[in-house]
Amino acid sequence: MDRLDEMAIFVAVLQYGSLAEAARKLHRSPPAITRAIASLEHRFGARLVERTTRSLAPTEAGARLAEKARLLLSQYQNAVEDTAETQLSGLLRITAPVQFGRKHVAPLVMEFLAQHPDMQIEMILNDRNLDLIDEGLDLAVRIGHQEDSGKVARKVAEVTRVLVASPTYLAQHGEPKHPSELAVHQTVTGTLRTQICEWRFGPHEDDLRVRLSPRLLSNDVESQLLAVRSGQGIARLLSYQVKDDVQAGRMVRLLADFEPLPLPVQLVAQQVQQMPRKVRIFWDFAYQRLSALPQLHALDASSEQ
Incomplete structure (x- = not known):
């Protein structure tokens, strides 16, 4: 197995918290995931993952390796994308609250698709905060404070x-x-x-x-x-x-x-360092468009005249 592939599997196992879930997300067999982790531990001469009855967690050595592995994978992804064709392609899956999605996200999605004709976007509008990993989502637009510290949030505006x-x-x-x-x-x-x-x-x-x-x-x-x-x-x-x-x-x-304090409007993703190019470009595009909308700022006295 390719050693870079082993690193990617190791990072996925830590991200998803179990060998079985990593296998499902990566479309690999559970034995293949187990062999990759065992091979990596053998090469490093140390246990990298602690297996408990309910989940997996990195050892001290595993945590150090995971940090370097994420950086390595990010640099590899950036190198591939920088030498690839500039035209974006592929599927992007995003979610947003229903009315907000209809009113503000759908128009910017249409504009983005017009600029990138080879892209495909799936919008899932739901007033419930869908889990990005479980639902296979690339990015979310959310209103309110971010409760999951494991996600990356970028404030674009605020509402009251x-x-x-x-x-x-x-x-x-x-x-x-x-x-x-x-x-x-x-x-x-x-x-x-x-x-x-x-x-x-x-x-x-x-x-x-x-x-x-x-x-x-x-x-x-x-x-x-x-x-x-x-x-x-x-x-x-x-x-x-x-x-x-x-x-x-x-x-x-x-x-x-x-009135209570304003609520942030945020873009939410799994992580920024390993963000695929198509997600990163949409992330920046959505930030620019949403942050410029006058509707997405708290009402002031002038709004009531």
């Missing part, structure tokens, strides 16, 4: 959770001046994940909690927007979702002084 209502609704029911007043207002919310429906306020969402009895619950953002525009109640949505309506006067932003 804002309360909005239509002028018609406010004319009939009055404008709340404090979050506590929302308990007696008609509200529009997403579908419940728990039995308790509440909105939290303050920079860290710990200043005040208000229990709600929503007039409408929907897992679809467009339905919530339609309900607010038609005067059905007050909703809490992301600033990019309502910015056009606020600027056009179809909605009014409420209780801005009580």
Whole structure:
């Protein structure tokens, strides 16, 4: 077996946490993976991987080798790509939240495909954060703080959770001046994940909690927007979702002084050093396009005029 191939298998075993999972991802047989690790350990004269009942972990020697192996593989990949044809080709699989994907990711994907006619892109729009490895994804666009420290995240912008209502609704029911007043207002919310429906306020969402009895619950953002525009109640949505309506006067932003801190909009990938060329170029392209969008910045006073 090629020694560079052994290094790639070793890195994959550590990345996926098991011999069987590495075999599945690399389309190799489990015995082939086992032989590669054994051969590598024999050559280095040291155990590189500790096998437990549930997972694998590198030994101290294995961790040192893994760091150098990742750098070596990255340099090899870059060398191959630098001497290959400049035309991008192949499949790129990306994921994004549903409405954000439709509104902002799909247009930049169309532009990217127009620039690279040999590329193929598969977009998986889902409001759940899909696992990049399990789903075979190259890149994700996510809203919110990155919880998985094993991934690489690049902030492109930020959005705010804002309360909005239509002028018609406010004319009939009055404008709340404090979050506590929302308990007696008609509200529009997403579908419940728990039995308790509440909105939290303050920079860290710990200043005040208000229990709600929503007039409408929907897992679809467009339905919530339609309900607010038609005067059905007050909703809490992301600033990019309502910015056009606020600027056009179809909605009014409420209780801005009580809003939580903004949420980052981020590009997320497995790692940067070993990122394939097609992923790296799309990563940079998406960053440039998304960071330039005025909708992807927190609403300010000028947005409400």
